[in-house]
Amino acid sequence: xxxxxxxxxxxxxxxxxxxxxxxxxxxxxxxxxxxxxxxxxxxxxxxxxxxxxxxxxxxxxxxxxxxxxxxxxxxxxxxxxxxxxxxxxxxxxxxxxxxxxxxxxxxxxxxxxxxxxxxxxxxxxxxxxxxxxxxxxxxxxxxxxxxxxxxxxxxxxxxxxxxxxxxxxxxxxxxxxxxxxxxxxxxxxxxxxxxxxxxxxxxxxxxxxxxxxxxxxxxxxxxxxxxxxxxxxxxxxxxxxxxxxxxxxxxxxxxx
Numbered sequence: 001x002x003x004x005x006x007x008x009x010x011x012x013x014x015x016x017x018x019x020x021x022x023x024x025x026x027x028x029x030x031x032x033x034x035x036x037x038x039x040x041x042x043x044x045x046x047x048x049x050x051x052x053x054x055x056x057x058x059x060x061x062x063x064x065x066x067x068x069x070x071x072x073x074x075x076x077x078x079x080x081x082x083x084x085x086x087x088x089x090x091x092x093x094x095x096x097x098x099x100x101x102x103x104x105x106x107x108x109x110x111x112x113x114x115x116x117x118x119x120x121x122x123x124x125x126x127x128x129x130x131x132x133x134x135x136x137x138x139x140x141x142x143x144x145x146x147x148x149x150x151x152x153x154x155x156x157x158x159x160x161x162x163x164x165x166x167x168x169x170x171x172x173x174x175x176x177x178x179x180x181x182x183x184x185x186x187x188x189x190x191x192x193x194x195x196x197x198x199x200x201x202x203x204x205x206x207x208x209x210x211x212x213x214x215x216x217x218x219x220x221x222x223x224x225x226x227x228x229x230x231x232x233x234x235x236x237x238x239x240x241x242x243x244x245x246x247x248x249x250x251x252x253x254x255x256x
Contacts, residue, residue, distance in 0.1 A: 025054060028061045032079065033068035035061045035086035042092045048130040049101065053090045053123070060088060064109075071111075078112050085110040090123075094195045096202045097242045100133075101125040102192035104208065119210045120221060122190040134185055135193075135205070138239035139231070142185050148234040149183035152226060156181055156188065156207050159224035160214055172215045180213060189213070194225060198245025204228040206251075223252065 024036035025044075037057035044050045068084045087108040094102045103123040110116040126133045139148050157178050164173040181188055189207035196203035204227040211217045228235075228243035235243065 026058050026061060028065045030065070030069075031083055032072045033065050033084045033086065034082075035064055035084075036088070037061060038087070038089045040089075040091040043090055043103070046101075046127070049103075049125050049127075052125070052132070053103070053105075057088055057090070060107075061086070068111075081112075084112065085116075093122075093192045093206075094202065096193045096196075097200055099127050100193055100202075100242065101127060104192065115217070117211070118221070120190060120208045122192050122208060124191070124193070135191055136185065138236055138242065139234045140236050141234070144182075144184040146183070148231070149185070149188065151231060151234065152188055152205070153181055153183045155226040155230045156224045159207075159226060160209075160222060163222055163224065164215070164219075167219065169215060169219050172219065177214050181207075189224070193242070195248050195251060196243075196245035197248055201244035202228065202242055203245050203247040203251075204230070204243070225252070 022038055025039045026037035028035045037054065037060075039050055039053055039057075043053055064084070064086050072079045072083070085108070089104075089106045091104050091106070092101060093104050096102070101124070103125060105121045105123060107119040107121075108116060109118070124133050124135065125131070134142075136142050142148050160178065160181075161170070161173045164170050189209055192206050192208065193202035194204050194206045204225060207224040207226070209222040209224070211220055214222050225247060227247065231239075232243075
């Protein structure tokens with residue numbers, strides 16, 4: 001009876017584990033590659049946002065599948081133990097003013113190199129317009145090399161230096177490693193609106209950097225936080241409306 005009970009319990013646990021595994025929203029699987037796209041449940045609750053992310057994700061799958069097939073044709077010996085593995089996950093980081101949705105897009109790539117690679121990017125979605133936008137509407141000017149972007153870069157680098165000190169990697173907190181962080185919306189880094197202690201507001205901007213971007217691969221991903229007060233002189237009326245409060249406790253860990 002005890003043995004039967006143990007089998008039943010183990011079976012239930014196994015079933016629970018299977019049920020807990022998320023089902024991919026798009027898949028490509030063949031001899032050259034196995035690749036998956038995952039959308040979190042909050043994204044899937046918004047039909048327009050889900051369609052946008054899935055369309056982008058499928059293009060990414062198709063591109064990598066073509067590259068994998070070409071590589072296998074050219075160098076079949078590198079595929080003896082299986083094909084490439086790719087995974088992309090879309091997850092909502094914050095919803096501000098019930099309108100602006102920040103999404104983290106995390107990629108995993110294993111092409112049988114020295115080690116797998118990862119990447120991170122972001123999407124800012126305007127629910128009212130059902131389209132992707134930038135942070136431009138929140139600032140009075142965002143010209144390359146202008147006062148707003150210079151202030152952002154200064155604050156980002158200050159935050160990165162703090163993060164490196166925490167990790168005991170201050171030796172790489174140098175201009176050489178930070179040279180890719182430029183005073184330009186398209187070069188400063190992937191950005192999200194950070195959640196706030198004040199409901200419906202954002203506490204500032206978080207900038208997300210994959211391995212190699214601002215440090216060696218071994219240091220992994222970095223997230224820089226810029227509180228909204230630092231950027232207060234450059235806010236538009238809409239920026240002033242959506243920013244407020246302080247960074248939530250634990251957000252530094254959740255932002256990774």
